[in-house]
Amino acid sequence: MENETNTLPASNEAGTTNSADEVITETSGEANPVTDPKATIKIEGQTFELDASLAQEDKTLKIVLQPHFASVENANISREVKDGKLSVTIVKRAQHKGYAGR
Numbered sequence: 001m002e003n004e005t006n007t008l009p010a011s012n013e014a015g016t017t018n019s020a021d022e023v024i025t026e027t028s029g030e031a032n033p034v035t036d037p038k039a040t041i042k043i044e045g046q047t048f049e050l051d052a053s054l055a056q057e058d059k060t061l062k063i064v065l066q067p068h069f070a071s072v073e074n075a076n077i078s079r080e081v082k083d084g085k086l087s088v089t090i091v092k093r094a095q096h097k098g099y100a101g102r
Contacts, residue, residue, distance in 0.1 A: 035084030043069055043090040052086050055079075061088065 039055035041048055043065070054064050058077050065072045071092040080087045 032081035033084065034081055034086045036086065039086035039088055041065075041088050041090070043075075044071065044092070055086055055088050061090075065090075 034052050034056070037052055038049040039052040041050050041055060050064070055061050056079075061077065062072050069090075072090060074093045074095070076091045076093060078089050078091075080089075
């Protein structure tokens with residue numbers, strides 16, 4: 001019964017929220033494997049290279065970049081593999097600042 005309790009919520013969450021994202025990531029990863037050890041990172045108008053192993057997961061990438069780019073915490077992160085090189089684009093999400101009108 002413990003296994004059912006632990007397994008069912010994980011399946012439901014993955015099926016309803018992450019299933020499409022996981023399939024897209026896996027499909028694009030299989031079609032174009034990352035062969036270059038460096039990834040190109042584009043954020044706030046800057047472009048630089050970072051180890052591809054650090055750029056493959058959102059959580060790791062945010063930990064690495066947070067001290068330098070505070071906006072990465074709530075940013076949209078997209079990845080593309082072209083000719084074996086991983087390219088990561090990070091776009092800051094607009095934040096609500098509140099209503100200042102009178």
